[in-house]
Amino acid sequence: MVRFTGAESRSTFSALDETSQPVELLLPVSRDAPGTLGAQIEDGLRRAIREGALRSGAQVPSTRDLARQLGVSRRIAVDAYSQLAAEGYLTLRQGARPRVSEAAAVAVPAERAARAPAPPRFDMRPSTPDVSAFPRAAWLRSLREAVGTITDADLGLGDPQGVLELRTALAGYLGRVRGVVAGPDRVLVTSGYRQGIGLFCHALAARGARRVAVEDPSNREQYDMATRAGLDVAGVPVDDAGIDVDALARTGADAVMLTPAHQHPTGVLLSAERRAALCAWLRERDAFAIEDDYDAEYRYDRAAVGALQGLEPERVVYAGSVSKTLAPALRLGWLVLPATLLEPVVAEKVAADRGTARIDQLALADFLVRGELDRHLRRMRVRYRARRDALVAALADALPEAEVLGIAAGLHVTVRLPYGGEDALREEAARRRIVFETMRDFRPGYNGPLTLMLGYGQLSEAAVPAAVGELVEALSPLRGSRRR
Numbered sequence: 170m171v172r173f174t175g176a177e178s179r180s181t182f183s184a185l186d187e188t189s190q191p192v193e194l195l196l197p198v199s200r201d202a203p204g205t206l207g208a209q210i211e212d213g214l215r216r217a218i219r220e221g222a223l224r225s226g227a228q229v230p231s232t233r234d235l236a237r238q239l240g241v242s243r244r245i246a247v248d249a250y251s252q253l254a255a256e257g258y259l260t261l262r263q264g265a266r267p268r269v270s271e272a273a274a275v276a277v278p279a280e281r282a283a284r285a286p287a288p289p290r291f292d293m294r295p296s297t298p299d300v301s302a303f304p305r306a307a308w309l310r311s312l313r314e315a316v317g318t319i320t321d322a323d324l325g326l327g328d329p330q331g332v333l334e335l336r337t338a339l340a341g342y343l344g345r346v347r348g349v350v351a352g353p354d355r356v357l358v359t360s361g362y363r364q365g366i367g368l369f370c371h372a373l374a375a376r377g378a379r380r381v382a383v384e385d386p387s388n389r390e391q392y393d394m395a396t397r398a399g400l401d402v403a404g405v406p407v408d409d410a411g412i413d414v415d416a417l418a419r420t421g422a423d424a425v426m427l428t429p430a431h432q433h434p435t436g437v438l439l440s441a442e443r444r445a446a447l448c449a450w451l452r453e454r455d456a457f458a459i460e461d462d463y464d465a466e467y468r469y470d471r472a473a474v475g476a477l478q479g480l481e482p483e484r485v486v487y488a489g490s491v492s493k494t495l496a497p498a499l500r501l502g503w504l505v506l507p508a509t510l511l512e513p514v515v516a517e518k519v520a521a522d523r524g525t526a527r528i529d530q531l532a533l534a535d536f537l538v539r540g541e542l543d544r545h546l547r548r549m550r551v552r553y554r555a556r557r558d559a560l561v562a563a564l565a566d567a568l569p570e571a572e573v574l575g576i577a578a579g580l581h582v583t584v585r586l587p588y589g590g591e592d593a594l595r596e597e598a599a600r601r602r603i604v605f606e607t608m609r610d611f612r613p614g615y616n617g618p619l620t621l622m623l624g625y626g627q628l629s630e631a632a633v634p635a636a637v638g639e640l641v642e643a644l645s646p647l648r649g650s651r652r653r
Contacts, residue, residue, distance in 0.1 A: 198210065198241075229259070231266060232247045290603065294604055295606055298494070299552070302545075304545050311536040311539070315529075329524040335530040337534075342542070348478075355506050355511060356503055359501075359518070360500045361497075366391060366461075372513040380401040381395045381424045382425040384405060384407050384412050384427050418454075429477045430462050430473060430578075432575075433461075457485070460477045460487050462487065486507065500525075560582060564582075570648075585619070588647050601643055603643060
């Protein structure tokens, strides 16, 4: 196909690969541009190869096809290809379609790889699951079932609230394992937790809310999503019993976002007294809470406490996802909504994307109904608990001054050290290719004792001692500078 606009032509030409599938490439040629048409062809192809648009082994049109589509003589195309072949960009063989040479295209990625940062030796970021344990065979079975049984109606956009099969499965699962009170009519399927809190914040703003409270410290994305929705954000301090409800009441907030099961990042549990006080505040203030049931699936010292939503289902929005239980790549989450918020939040979902991928929803429904998530979580609890125990033991041995905070749950430990020097530690850790997070990542301007969030989702149990050893080496210049 050739299109002419004034003096310029752009050739979108197709070549057939071994599977007879068309491969398109856009090559601009302007008759008014400096240089001959042949030089422009050379420059365009040379640039595409250098920049990686055309990779090693990629087919390009024959000289006859190129000349026909560009509307030039075949001699111009032949000369351009000959020059590129002489420079090593193309491989020309009698009776075969021209290709990008291996040597020309390999050089660019190699240069880029040299500039790319090396992967970490020890990835100790919190909240990062062990995706290598993703139950591929079980998920593939559910995906095949979903594709094989999906109806023509479900291949359309369908209900933006989510497919009924998944909403029904989620309502049953969450009621059984988390004490969530809701039927499938109250469940909204989202494209992950982040979208869920965004929908919640926009719906609040549309209803006239002005301020939302968040835990301090907390994940910064909560600030971002609330601000994007036009809401003011008030930080509320967290202590050993969870969010300070008295301080929350003084903010004048219309809603609060919190992680009661395992506060992120401090690791504390919202106490029973605070839960009761929070529910009372929600009723008195006519406010809403969004409960991120953070790490509720991974409690190692005792059975997990039930969801806050079960105590106040008409005031608490329950939010969850499969990002840490299965894999972030699935982009599947959910909100369990009070009746008064259902319509406005679903309206925000319609405005955002009209609904989450339906085949994936049906696969997750099958995965839940067959008990595969239960089986996967039982396996992972054993694995993560062993890693956590190994990490705590290694810290106690190598860093006796370290204080491990919070309950035994989740995918990280919060470690307080009696000295400062965070900038120096970050620099040395980067040199040693150790990655983790600190309290400063969750509380900008933090100037207290050095507090690390050390994840074990990406560490094998066998790698834990080496990781802690490297961390101790990185900390060695600071251990003599204890804070006074």
